[in-house]
Amino acid sequence: MTLELEVRADDDLARLLAEGKVLEVGGNRFYIIKTTRVENRVAQGGRDFGGVKLIGVLDNCHTVAFIRETALVRSNTRLSAIYKAAGASFKVFDGDIPVERFACLKGQAPTFQIALVMLEEGGVMRWRNGRLGFVRLADLFNQTTSISLPDNASDNVASGFLERHNAPRFYSVGSDGKTVDGNTQKARTAVYAPNKSPRQLQNMTRYLVHRKRVKRSLEERLMAGDLVDISGAKPMVIITAAHVFEGGMDGAGNQYSKLWLGAMNS
Structure with missing residues (x-):
């Protein structure tokens, strides 16, 4: 889950929407990974407003998308343990699966290596009701239609x-x-x-x-x-x-x- 936002903001609000800040929207917390200041200023109520464009990712697992400074290698582990070793801080993980071997080398992002695990297991990661979890592709088509x-x-x-x-x-x-x-x-x-x-x-x-x-x-x-x-x-x-x-x-x-x-x- 990601957030893309473009808002009118004065300097005080813009500082709160800077890269590295956390923003809560709809009950989900997003870690801001990119901001762009739009200097098309408009005067309103005696204050000057510009604009801010930002992109945010889920805060409790944003570290999984960052390039590793050290290698992360695991054998005979579980998918939830890989996420936590990469810095994720979620409390509940649905549909956990065993992983025989996992290797994310220095200079790589764990998300790409986790995607390989998804490919090998025939499934995807899904965010639902504040919980991250693994679900197999076949099971997606066996659920009730929304x-x-x-x-x-x-x-x-x-x-x-x-x-x-x-x-x-x-x-x-x-x-x-x-x-x-x-x-x-x-x-x-x-x-x-x-x-x-x-x-x-x-x-x-x-x-x-x-x-x-x-x-x-x-x-x-x-x-x-x-x-x-x-x-x-x-x-x-x-x-x-x-x-x-x-x-x-x-x-x-x-x-x-x-x-x-x-x-x-x-």
């Missing part, structure tokens, strides 16, 4: 050509020296992945593919990982949910939600 949409209320995205090139299948070599293949049913770019089991190779060819884009009235309850029922089609999972609050100079505003929906390709 909303129903007509099929003609969205932009459709077709990307078969790009999938063949950018969504590879994986293969490895077993201890006996023989090739171990993942899913070979579809024509895909082949990529070698050392020290992977058949289970991991199969999981690595399961992924969410962007299929639809929807803009609708604001519904803050919709989040990434929710299942959406599409009339006349199979349900799809929200990959990204962006909730927009725009305020105009004259007091008029615009509020809406934009959803990027995906189907599982295996």
